[in-house]
Amino acid sequence: MIKNFDAEDSLDLNIDEAIKFIQTEEHATEIEMIKGKSEVDDAIKLLKLKFRNLGVPMIQVFSKFDNNGGGDLDCSEFTAMIQEVIPEITEELCHAIFDDFDLDKDGNVDQDEFLRKML
Ligand SMILES: [Ca+2]
Ligand SMILES: [Ca+2]
DSSP states (O other): OHHHHHHHHHHHHHHHHHHHHHHHHHHHHHHHHHHHHHHHHHHHHHHHHHHHHSSSSSSHHHHHTOTTTEEEEHHHHHHHHHHHHHHHHHHHEEEHHHHHHHTTTSOEEEEEHHHHHOO
């Protein structure tokens, strides 16, 4: 009897804890982050597909958008390139993709970083 009661009690407590955990803002942010990450991943998959279908070398497209030279794309150049390939994509998502591509976080995506992510 006592054992059963304890088991029930701890089950109730676990459910309460679980609900509290789900409801905490911290956890909600975590869910948002996971959601956001997969959205970026999906967009990168789409980007790869679109680039392959272009029928021109990726690096040729990359260079076309390197307006100020230098061999790398800053965030606005990069965004322009993505939006050329995926016109319906949001600027916000482009920025998230840019952050993902800019591996050394120097504020530019160079050809190396670009190819590493795209191939
Ligand atoms: Ca540039
Ligand atoms: Ca970089």
